Amino acid sequence: MKRKSIFWYAIGYVFFSILLLTACSDDNDNEDIYDRFFVEPETRVSSDGILSTTLTAAFTENTITYVETGELITVNTPNYEGSLVGPTLISILVIFYPLK
Amino acid sequence: MNDLPDNPEIQRGGAFPHDPYSTNFHSHGLNVSPEGLLDNPFRHMLPGSTHDVVIKLPDDHACGTFWYHPHKHGSIAMPFFGGMYGLLIVTRCSDGLESVPEVAAAKEHVMILGSIRTDQSGDVPLYNEDATEFSDGDAGLWSSYTDGLLFMTNNGLTDQTLFMRPGEVQRWRLLNAAAGLNKLVSLEGHSLHLLANDGLTLKKMKTLEVEEPFVLGAGNRLDVLIQAGELGVYLLQVADPIGIKLSASATGIDPDTRRSRVGGDFPSPDYPVTLATVIVSEEEMSMSLPSGDLPESDGLPSMETMLNTEPAEIRNVGFESCGGEQTDENRLPSCGWYYEEYDTDYWGGIDFENLLMMRNEDDQGEDNPDDDLAMPQINYTTEGLFARSEPMFEMAAGSIEEWTVYNYTFSDHPFHIHTNAFLLTEVNGTELEIPQWHDTVVVPAATGVRGGGNINDATPGSITFKTYFNPEYSGEILMHCHIITHEDIGMM
Numbered sequence: 001m002k003r004k005s006i007f008w009y010a011i012g013y014v015f016f017s018i019l020l021l022t023a024c025s026d027d028n029d030n031e032d033i034y035d036r037f038f039v040e041p042e043t044r045v046s047s048d049g050i051l052s053t054t055l056t057a058a059f060t061e062n063t064i065t066y067v068e069t070g071e072l073i074t075v076n077t078p079n080y081e082g083s084l085v086g087p088t089l090i091s092i093l094v095i096f097y098p099l100k
Numbered sequence: 101m102n103d104l105p106d107n108p109e110i111q112r113g114g115a116f117p118h119d120p121y122s123t124n125f126h127s128h129g130l131n132v133s134p135e136g137l138l139d140n141p142f143r144h145m146l147p148g149s150t151h152d153v154v155i156k157l158p159d160d161h162a163c164g165t166f167w168y169h170p171h172k173h174g175s176i177a178m179p180f181f182g183g184m185y186g187l188l189i190v191t192r193c194s195d196g197l198e199s200v201p202e203v204a205a206a207k208e209h210v211m212i213l214g215s216i217r218t219d220q221s222g223d224v225p226l227y228n229e230d231a232t233e234f235s236d237g238d239a240g241l242w243s244s245y246t247d248g249l250l251f252m253t254n255n256g257l258t259d260q261t262l263f264m265r266p267g268e269v270q271r272w273r274l275l276n277a278a279a280g281l282n283k284l285v286s287l288e289g290h291s292l293h294l295l296a297n298d299g300l301t302l303k304k305m306k307t308l309e310v311e312e313p314f315v316l317g318a319g320n321r322l323d324v325l326i327q328a329g330e331l332g333v334y335l336l337q338v339a340d341p342i343g344i345k346l347s348a349s350a351t352g353i354d355p356d357t358r359r360s361r362v363g364g365d366f367p368s369p370d371y372p373v374t375l376a377t378v379i380v381s382e383e384e385m386s387m388s389l390p391s392g393d394l395p396e397s398d399g400l401p402s403m404e405t406m407l408n409t410e411p412a413e414i415r416n417v418g419f420e421s422c423g424g425e426q427t428d429e430n431r432l433p434s435c436g437w438y439y440e441e442y443d444t445d446y447w448g449g450i451d452f453e454n455l456l457m458m459r460n461e462d463d464q465g466e467d468n469p470d471d472d473l474a475m476p477q478i479n480y481t482t483e484g485l486f487a488r489s490e491p492m493f494e495m496a497a498g499s500i501e502e503w504t505v506y507n508y509t510f511s512d513h514p515f516h517i518h519t520n521a522f523l524l525t526e527v528n529g530t531e532l533e534i535p536q537w538h539d540t541v542v543v544p545a546a547t548g549v550r551g552g553g554n555i556n557d558a559t560p561g562s563i564t565f566k567t568y569f570n571p572e573y574s575g576e577i578l579m580h581c582h583i584i585t586h587e588d589i590g591m592m
Contacts, residue, residue, distance in 0.1 A: 038262040038376070039255055040210050041186060057123050057170070057184060058103035059224075064216065064251050065258045068370060073249065075222040077182030078104055078121075084256030085212045085277075086186025089168070091157060093192040 042087040051091055055080045101150045112229050114448030115485065117241070117588050118174045120226055122146055125153045126518070127188055128319065129166030129299045129539055131399055132157065134519050135575040141171035141518065142488070142576065158572070162397040162521075163196035164299025165189060165273040165321045167212075173486065173592065177584045180279035181217040181245075182224050183256060187275055190299075196398070197301060197323065202390040206271040206325060209262065213285075213316070213338075213375060215278035216251040217366065219244060234423075234454035234589070240365040242585065250366070252338065252373040260376040262336075264328035269387040271295070272324050276316040280583035281369070282512060282542060284313035284341050287326060287378065288334040293389055296323035300397045300521055300537035305390050313339050317514040317542035319582035325389060328380045336378055340371030401500070403535060406523045406566050411502035415493055416461035418560075419543060419581060419591070420484065421509040423454040430554040432508055433478040434459055442485060456591040457484035458580065460492045461506060485590035488576070497571035507543040507561035513591070514582035515563065516540040519573050526564035538565075540582055 044053045060082040066073045080086035104121035111118050124143040132138050137154040145151050169185035170176060179185075187210055197203045219225050225244040232239045237246070254260045264270060276283050286292070292314055294306040298321050305325070308314065316322055396402065422435035438455045465480040483490045495501060503522070505515045516539060525535045528544055544561030569577075580592035 038209060038260055039257055041212065041255055054101055055125075055186075056101040056103055057179070059105070059182075062256070064253070064256070066249060066251065067258050067374070073222055073251075075216065075218050075224075075249075075251075077184075077216065077218065077224045078179050079183045080186060084183035084216060084253060085214060086168070086184065088187040088189060088210055090189045090191065093157065093159065093161065093163070093190060 041085045043090055044087050045090040046092050051089060102145050102147050104147045106147050112448035114446050115590060116448040117227050120175045120178055122172045122175055123170040124172045125168060126171035127166060127168045129164060131161060133573045133575060134577055141578055160398045161190055162300060162399045163190050163192055164296060165323055166299050167275050174588055177279050177588050178224055180584050183214050183216055185277045187212060196395060197295060199395055200390050202388050203271060206269045208271045210273050212255050212275045212277050213283060214253040215281050216253055217245055217248055219248045232451055232453060235365050242365040246365045248367060250369060252369055254375040262376050262378050264378060264380050265382050266328055266331060266380055266384040267387055268328045268385040270326050272326060274316060274322040276318055276320050278318050280318050280585055282318060283316045284339040285316050286311050286313035286339060287336045289329055290326060293325040295325060297536055298539045301394045302536060303534045304393055317540060319514055319516050319540040327389060331380050334378045335374050336376040338373040338375060400521060401568050409500045412496060412499035413501045415501060415503045417505045418459045418461040419507045419509055419513045420457050420459055432555060434484060456586045456589060458591055459484040486592040495569045497569055497574040500566055500568050502566050504562055504564045505543050507545055508555055509545060511545050512542045514540050514542045516582040517579040519577045520567055520570055522565040522567035524563060524565045528562055
């Protein structure tokens with residue numbers, strides 16, 4: 001097992017604690033904080049068995065970190081809905097399922 | 101809605117990549133018609149136009165993790181470089197994996213693993229219209245990307261952080277949306293608990309060794325449970341496929357992993373690549389993992405039916421590669437035939453030396469009587485490069501067939517077939533302990549004379565599967581290599 005060093009664990013723990021303090025000041029619960037930092041695509045969910053949506057394909061600019069240098073790079077790419085990943089389309093068959 | 105720029109007025113023509121800004125819509129894993137307004141990859145949606153895609157899922161459709169992307173032949177790779185894809189999730193509460201209490205209790209995360217490629221200025225340039233090779237510096241098809249940037253993304257970002265609590269179980273829906281890179285995914289200090297390949301459930305959950313990577317081929321999805329361990333910081337990574345001692349393909353029986361050869365003109369990742377930093381913190385949670393059989397995916401014949409039904413046909417397909425550094429002596433018999441069929445005119449007026457193709461391996465052809473190595477060694481009667489007017493096989497609707505796909509190249513190629521999933525039974529001639537449903541599987545490279553040896557002396561890699569051609573969804577069904585840069589030049 002290649003666990004990170006105690007140093008990095010401590011850095012992570014301090015970072016997380018700061019996040020929690022920030023969360024408390026915004027009256028959000030810890031669950032929100034857990035979810036906020038992992039970014040997921042927009043979701044579009046069917047209603048009454050129908051998912052009606054529009055996907056626009058176009059070149060748009062986005063910024064992304066180039067990990068080799070740590071630079072924030074602006075990229076101009078073909079994509080759906082202006083994002084570097086398209087929306088997640090969720091089709092609910094038969095009856096409503098409460099998504100987590 | 102296609103708001104991409106107009107296609108270039110002057111294009112090379114022939115079978116060379118073309119219409120870079122035309123598009124359409126393909127869904128992976130939806131068992132629906134390949135025709136009309138449904139999952140029809142032959143539609144041509146021009147820039148400036150708007151089109152309806154109307155897909156009605158049958159009530160008994162499998163629940164699972166599927167995805168969508170453009171599939172306009174000759175112009176698929178560039179949208180992939182830009183991140184033009186997304187996930188499709190089919191779900192309901194009454195059955196499927198959601199009926200497993202341990203899975204239902206797990207928080208879900210979507211992880212779309214992309215490979216964004218640009219030039220140094222951050223733009224997604226066109227292919228090289230004057231290319232004479234697939235990969236050869238200035239003459240290469242993708243030479244405009246040679247000194248470019250590669251971003252290995254997770255949901256469009258390269259710096260994701262995810263929190264878990266000790267003991268917490270989460271369900272991650274992974275998709276490898278790269279245009280060609282296979283990805284060996286592992287989480288430091290943790291095991292991956294596999295639930296489903298390509299959205300279709302395994303018979304039982306399979307637990308990998310701690311830090312054992314899973315080979316996620318281009319186009320593959322994986323539903324996996326993660327149970328967080330002790331407090332700490334762990335990296336979700338893509339490992340370098342070279343030098344890995346342990347590996348786990350979808351089947352678990354392909355221990356020899358290789359870098360996928362998307363094309364030599366593209367920059368390679370700087371391995372290991374971090375997909376997310378996972379921080380395990382706060383109070384412990386008491387959660388458990390499933391045991392026992394998982395529910396079979398709906399909408400498919402039972403595994404027993406598939407395995408016990410005598411196949412109506414047995415067919416063989418070959419991934420083959422010709423050109424480049426091959427000599428007359430080590431080329432495949434099909435390669436000479438290539439020079440006859442795929443000439444300068446075929447490639448739009450400029451020679452193109454590389455042929456990446458899928459061939460009907462049941463076509464025995466005829467020996468060339470001239471015995472001239474510069475000419476065809478065998479004249480085959482069916483095409484090797486994509487030609488819509490010449491389908492490779494004609495299957496009977498409602499039949500169950502057995503296919504073997506051979507790989508006569510020295511690099512892996514992911515095999516994907518549209519419309520109907522298939523039940524994988526063998527890899528490299530070795531039977532799987534438990535067959536698995538897929539719509540995309542990496543076909544292992546040929547082995548035996550690595551590094552430029554004679555391909556005719558090597559042992560081809562192979563996958564064998566049984567598939568049911570659902571009569572509700574008959575029509576023209578595509579199959580192709582899911583290294584999209586290969587598909588765009590005819591490996592379909």
